[in-house]
Amino acid sequence: MQEIISDKNWNKLGIYPIVDEHDIVKVRSIVRQHAKDFRMGIVEQTRITTAISELLRNMYNYANGGDVVIESGDIEEHNALIITCIDKGPGIENVELAMSDGYTSGMGMGYGLPGAKRLVDKFEIYSEPQKGTTVRIMKWK
Amino acid sequence: MENNLDFKNAKERIEHIEDVLSSVAAGDLDKRLQTDIEDDLTGIEEAINILIEDLTYELKQSKKMKEELEDKLNKIQEQQKTIVQQQEDLLELSSPVTKVWDNVLILPVIGTLDSQRTQIMMENLLQKIVETGCTIAILDITGVPTVDTQVANHLLKTVTAARLLGADCIISGISPAIAQTIVHLGIDLSSIKTKATLQDAMLFAMKKNNQLFEGKIHLEHKEQEEDDK
Missing domain, CATH: 1.10.8 (Helicase, Ruva Protein; domain 3)
Incomplete structure (x- = not known):
């Protein structure tokens, strides 16, 4: 697991704070709009929007909110939409366990993180207990 | 000077x-x-x-x-x-539960399902099931743009609660994109009866209704025959 750092060649499209549930809805529709701008089809749009929805809910439910950074940049020779969710919550003790299907530390179904990973092209996670969690998802057309 | x-x-x-x-x-x-x-x-x-x-x-x-x-x-x-x-x-308006046919309730869900709304939605539906005695409820989610694990979880809970009250739920209006997303997320909705469109769900409900009532009539008939004996 490596710390997640932005590439300076990436183009920053926006930073949004997540404070309450309404922010989840707001950022979700912003992400959908960006996906449309990337000329992604309806299925791809739904996938990235759902993936970001999972991450934002985790952030809101477990870490008391955080920040979302939306960027675009070249990933493995693809023009990708890059979304990074940064929180200063309790962190994840065992990332491997959290990434496995059906495991939940709270009230959820346990498919949020692994499900989000399956919905995107590239997924990175970095977490330090007591310090916070950073999750980055990347999707290209 | x-x-x-x-x-x-x-x-x-x-x-x-x-x-x-x-x-x-x-x-x-x-x-x-x-x-x-x-x-x-x-x-x-x-x-x-x-x-x-x-x-x-x-x-x-x-x-x-x-x-x-x-x-x-x-x-x-x-x-x-x-x-x-x-x-x-x-919040109140967005979860109207209507009886559309004998024994059939419809709950059209439009927009985002946050925890507060799903709570009210579930309460309204369960209340109406008890009031009307309907045994079939259709939850139409055509107007829900994103179904993530939380929304799916809420739907599962609502369906389970309705079942406890003796009503079967049918979920309709799952778009192809949402169907694929649900599969990738790994959520298992196979315990719920789902239909692509509201029309399909209505048809299914009518068929079930017919079976139910025919069965009932049949039963009454049998009972009568037995009485005659």
């Missing part, structure tokens, strides 16, 4: 200037200096008068602005009240 200052006169005039300035400082902006005598002090007196004029104008302006701002603040506060009120109204 006429234009030269008379010391006694000058002292009085300076005292007068002091008086006027202190009244202005105290807030009386109607006071002005007399400038009918032309001498070395006249320029200062005129300058002070202009200053008082300017000050009066500025004060009036800022007072006006303050009033306007207060007005706007009031309006915004009123709007805020309206928004909160409408949000509450929307």
